[in-house]
Amino acid sequence: MTDRTYGTRLPGLPKEAPTGKLIVVEGADGSGRTTEVAALREWLEIEGHAVVDTGLRRSDLVSGEIDRAKQGHTLAATTMALLYAADFADQLENKIVPALSAGSTVLADRYIYTLMARAVARGASRDYARHLYGFALRPDLVVFLDARPEILLHRAIGKYGSLDYWESGMDLCLSRDLFESFFLYQALLSREFDWMAKEYGFHPIDANRAPEQVHEDIQRLVAPLYGRRFVAPRRPPVGPSGPVSRAASSRRAASA
Secondary structure, three states, X not given: OHHHEOOOOOOOOOOXXXXXXXXXXXXXXXXXXXXXXXXXXXXXXXXXXXXXXXXXXXXXXXXXXXXXXXXXXXXXXXXXXXXXXXXXXXXXXXHHHHHHHOOOEEEXXXXXXXXXXXXXXXXXXXXHHHHHOOOOEOOOEEEEEEOOHHHHHXXXXXXXXXXXXXXXXXXXXXXXXXXXXXXXXXXXXXXHHHHHHHHOOOEEEEOOOOHHHHHHHHHHHHHHHHOOOOXXXXXXXXXXXXXXXXXXXXXXXXXX
16 A cells, blocks of 8 residues: 555554556546546446546545635635545545455545645645645545636636636635636646646546547546457437438438
């Protein structure tokens, strides 16, 4: 277990290397992470793999406290980082490691990388963030869904009807305007993710496309983890106004 961490193993965790797979899907809000995790889980379960999913603010220990602390828009940056670290540590000990040790696949809808990027954007050093989350397990695969900020904005408005205070970085006082703050905050996070992509071996995926295209790209990365080669399903030809049936294609060929 020790050689799979980024630093020091949490006390009480087994020393044996887990046999399951840890797959992380990272990306900003609106990049399609949750949609992809659901699709990936369905595909893996059909293939016969036991799957457990996890994400941020899902521990029984502190998730409720984080939600309550964020309601007043007064949560300090250091307190936020420590609360999220406690949330992650609780899930690692009681959910992630047991599932991996049982041979299951763990799908993480975000992991320590988002937490590190948020901490650095709020003034922490990279060394501090790296040390704070050094007990985390190294994933078998990290995919990063890369979407343009304007796409993220459009999806957030379409889904929630407004922008989130924290996801827009309003606590950083980057701008009094919510929309301007959103773009400035996304730029800060993007800079950190670009650095981490090289440092931690992310596999970037173009998330500006349709979900099924994104899913196929990720399937190609995931399949080799299980000793398989992914073969994309054959799609019908696409015409100017949508898919073209084989019959229609044949009729056009016959009349040509």
